[in-house]
Amino acid sequence: MQKRTLSFWEIWNMSFGFLGIQFGFALQNANTSRIFETLGANVEDIPILWIAAPVTGLVVQPIVGYFSDRTWTRLGRRRPYFLIGAILSSIALFIMPNSPTLWVAAGTLWIMDASINISMEPFRAFVGDNLHERQRTLGFAMQSFFIGIGAVVGSLLPYMFSNWIGLSNTAPEGIIPDSVKWSFYVGGVVFFFAVLWTVVKSREYSPEQLAAFEKAHQKAHPERVEVVDKESNINTQFISGVVMAVIGLGVSAIVYFRDLTKELYILFIGLLIIGVLFMLVSQLRKKEVRNGFTIIITDMLNMPATMKQLAWVQFFSWFALFSMWIYTTQAVTGHVFGTRDTTSELYNDAADWVTVMFTVYNGVAAAVAFLLPVLARRTSNKFTHLLALCFGGIGLISIYFLSSKVGLLLAMVGVGIAWASILSIPYAMLSGSLPSAKMGYYMGVFNFFIVIPQIVAATILGFLVKEFFNNEPIYALIIGGFAMILSGLLTLRVKTQKQINVTEQQ
Structure with missing residues (x-):
């Protein structure tokens, strides 16, 4: 009793929704700090304005994972959550750039991040449900590819609208520029229809079939079951x-x-x-x-041992990413271009260049998405992830020493290699250690180690930048770079462990 081998296009269809999810996520990451600052937020206050979203994620992710494991409708068990999250996220993307005040923008970010998590969290379990172990690396690589493509276009949109179409990238004090507004509108439409494609074009195994697959797998690998x-x-x-x-x-x-x-x-x-x-x-x-x-x-408490070891890898790599997403706009405009006047043309040109930088790292991630599994087969998942994260850490640290636009783009090449690996290698290492009956739940809990570092970054980095670095955000990127290199070193201690039969532990 084994899952059938899916064709390339079947894996393409089941992953296509990630194009829309990352389209919206990229718009959020590249422009939220800019929106907050435009609406009057101080640099030291920006991290705490991000905090509501990850706190919500801590609650939403395991609940969505738990119930998606136990849901079965005409749309399946994962796809209903894809669709609900897409509808809510698209609405939030339309509202965000029209926020009249700072507190409305912060509240919308809360709703938007929670909605994105509703769609995104079951997608990782979707790969585990539908693909045989030998195809899962390809499945996660396909997701990484769509994440990269969606993020490239999403990050580049404000720059495209202002430089190619002619929409204004400046506005009176307290008003979001038209180039940003229309980027969010397009993002809302793309998010919904990309996820809808996956909902319509994909199929799922029934609960009875999944139970039979798991039973056959445990019978073939009895040594993987350990009762506590x-x-x-x-x-x-x-x-x-x-x-x-x-x-x-x-x-x-x-x-x-x-x-x-x-x-x-x-x-x-x-x-x-x-x-x-x-x-x-x-x-x-x-x-x-x-x-x-x-x-x-x-x-x-009863996470598989492999998952516990990967948790530390995820923590430090995502801490680095959130330091970049929160502080790159302020670091580039202030440290590299020397301005903090949000109404000036220089500031907004620099902020637009940040979206180009984010476009580059996402484009690199899409380009190398299918190369990393090849390197992993020739060496190992651990070595591949270590190498990629070191490239990313060096890229972040190098921003301190750069003074040109081209140099900033080269720094993002390293970040892009790391980003591609972060989106695929840890999940490929993890999926084999998870029981299929709790695949959604544990993928949700694994996302804790994406959310928790965001909370830590938002609480600790603001304190460090204010108290020790004279409100210079560039130092937050340096801290993030060293954290990413540390996460790569921690990958070396990840070992394949016996699967824990958590059902017996309740």
């Missing part, structure tokens, strides 16, 4: 909760009494809440209470 003692697991969950709660409460107290940056509360009060939830669920499990809440919280 339930009582010991409950005690570990309680102790882990106590540790997290104590750290969260203690650091929050230090922030309060020493009057440190208030954004730090978000990180450590969140840790306190997770600790309390761990302790609560451990007690419910002792009473044999089993429901969606206890399963979601418990499975966070």
Whole structure:
């Protein structure tokens, strides 16, 4: 009982929705800080304005993953979430550039990021559901290709509208330029119809078929199943909760009494809440209470070992990416071009060049998407990811030393190689360690290590830039570069581990 081998065009169709998702995501990443600054945000306040979106993602992703594992409709189990997220994201993309005030823009970002996650989170599980293990690397590479293409066009749109079509890239104080507005409008349309293509052109295996595949796979690989003692697991969950709660409460107290940056509360009060939830669920499990809440919280503890090791790799690589997305506009306009006047032509030309830079790194990612699996087969996934992340880290650090537009584009080549690897190699390494019955949930939890570094970047980087670097955002990019190189080194410690049968741990 095996999944059939899909044709190239079937994999193309099931991945095509990522073109729209990344189109919208690229517009958000390249232009949100610009919108915030135009609406009156100070440089040191911009990271905290991003914070609502990842906090929402922490809640949305495991819930969407959990329910998509258990959903079955005429559209399947993953595709309904693709469609719902696309509708909500498209609406948010139309609203974002018309925000009249800063708080409206921040709220729209919250809604938009949550909606993008509703569509995006099940796409990773979609590959695991539909493809045999031998085709999954190709499936993730195809997603990376569409991510790169969508991001290239999405990032370039404001520049295209202002330089090729003639729309204004400047506007009175507090008004978003027309080139940005029309970019978001096009993004909303592309997002919806690209995802709709995948919904219409793809098919899914039924729950019964997936269960049969998993049973056959476990029979063929009995050594991959490891049952963990339930009582010991409950005690570990309680102790882990106590540790997290104590750290969260203690650091929050230090922030309060020493009057440190208030954004730090978000990180450590969140840790306190997770600790309390761990302790609560451990007690419910002792009473044999089993429901969606206890399963979601418990499975966070019972991640496969490979996933735990990859979590550190993801954390530092995505921390670097968020430092770039949050601070590149301010670093390039201020450090390289020497202006912070958002109404000036020089500022807006520099901000437009940032969209070109983002276009380059996404274009490079699309170009090398199918080359990385070839290198991985000749060497290993670990070596390939290490090499790519080192290129990316060097690219970020080099921006400090550059003074020309061409040099900035060359720096983005390294970032593009890293981006292509980040979008494919970790998922290829992870997918074989996940039980198919919980593929969606664990892919959602794995996205924690995309969201958590965003929260850390938004809380810590603003504090560091303000307190230690005299509000010079270029240093945030340097920190991000070293973090990316560190994530590459951490890849070397990832080992293939036996799959944990978490069903037996509840």
